[in-house]
Amino acid sequence: MPKPKRLMELMMTVNRKRKFTVRELADQFEVSTRTILRDLQELSELGVPLYSEVGPHGGYQVLNERVLPPIAFKEEEAVAMFFASHALRHYSSLPFETQAESALSKFYLYMPGDVRDRIDQMKNRVDIVAPTRQKPAQHLTILLDGAIQQKVLCIDYESREGGSVRHIQPVGIYARNGYWYCPAYCFLREDFRLFRGDRIRSAQYSSADVAPLELNHVHLGNWEAFTRQKPEWVRMHVVLSKEGVQRCEAELWKAPKLHIGEDGSGAIDGMIPTSEISYFADFFLGLGKNAVVKEPAEMVQLIRKRLQEMIEMYDPDLQ
Structure with a gap:
């Protein structure tokens, strides 16, 4: 040989x-x-x-830091790798961020000059914008590793109700609208919960006597089906103008299926969890006359209440 x-x-x-x-x-x-x-x-x-x-x-x-054998990439494959990394650049936090930058730097160094020029031009010609969040999600790598290795983590979590220490077993991580989320089994609640990455103040592998569960069959696509606390559902019907439809397509991701008419206007008609009524009320209130909520009645009342609060806030005679 x-x-x-x-x-x-x-x-x-x-x-x-x-x-x-x-x-x-x-x-x-x-x-x-x-x-x-x-x-x-x-x-x-x-x-x-x-x-x-x-x-x-x-x-x-x-040793643990293994060096992988060299791999021959075609030019299009190499450019695609840089494009994938460039597409995520607006996220303030990424798992393996330092390692990814190091790998791409090595990769870029050994590229032919014309390929480097093509990559440099691509950076100024294509972009995928995500909202920039001020609070970074600092523990994405350990959350992802915990999900892959089926390990229990101890986290210090800051929720709306206050801070708490939880033992969780992550299912995975995903990004949405600039935020990172981690669905996980919470041993405190004895059920699956969704944790926001920027609210996790610390995370480490658990040293407590908490045995991990067998969750290989649970993943990002099905974890909600395994929750014990099933949400209550209510019908939501919202009539949208053409601009309202465009705003919903661009920003709204939790809504039921959007129906669009030939003139561009449309409607949302489907079931939502009752826990999301406040979220949708705020969103449709921001659309002004481009969205008219018909159902549920609780959402209509909530929008009226918030409109009245805004009137009182801006009316000097009511202050």
């Missing part, structure tokens, strides 16, 4: 085995132990983090 090919396969082998002896590798590649020792020295110089142990049970092992 040619030496370059042997080094490539050796790199993949040691990353896969993690712990091995020189004799095992020599037998596998059908070369002498002296040759394997030279090859391991070359891999170490290339950056593969090898650690040797002496003694009857010694050998070599790869």
Whole structure:
């Protein structure tokens, strides 16, 4: 086997085995132990983090910071990777943000000049805007790792009711309208809850005697179906102007299906949880005359109440 090919396969082998002896590798590649020792020295110089142990049970092992074998990318694949990273640049917090910047910097350094020029031009020609939030979500990496590894975390959480310490088992993380969210099983509530990333003040792996649950079957697409506290639902019917339809398409993501007419106007008609009445009331109030709420009656009353409060706030005769 040619030496370059042997080094490539050796790199993949040691990353896969993690712990091995020189004799095992020599037998596998059908070369002498002296040759394997030279090859391991070359891999170490290339950056593969090898650690040797002496003694009857010694050998070599790869440290946690493994170096993956080189991968050949086509030009379009390389540009696509930079585009994916560029698309997320408006988020103030990202999991593995430092590592991603380091990887892309290495990647960019070895690009041909014309490909680098193409990537630089792309940055000024395409953008995906997300709302910028002032409070960063600082614990995304450990939340994601907890979900993947099925580990229990201890978090200090700041909700509207105040701060509390929770033991949670994350399901995953997702971003919406500039915020990061983490659905997780809450051992305090004994049910699934949705936590907002910027409200998690601290997060660490739990040292308490809290055994993780078997939640491999629960993921971002189905976690709400496993909640024990089922929400109450109510019908919502809202008539929208053409501009109202456009605003709802751009901003509203929790609403039922939007029905659009030939002239561009439309309506929202479907079921929502009663817990979301306040959220929708505020949103449709902001649309002014471009949205008329017909149902539920509780939402109509809430909008009237808030309109009256605004009138009193701006009317000097009522102050």
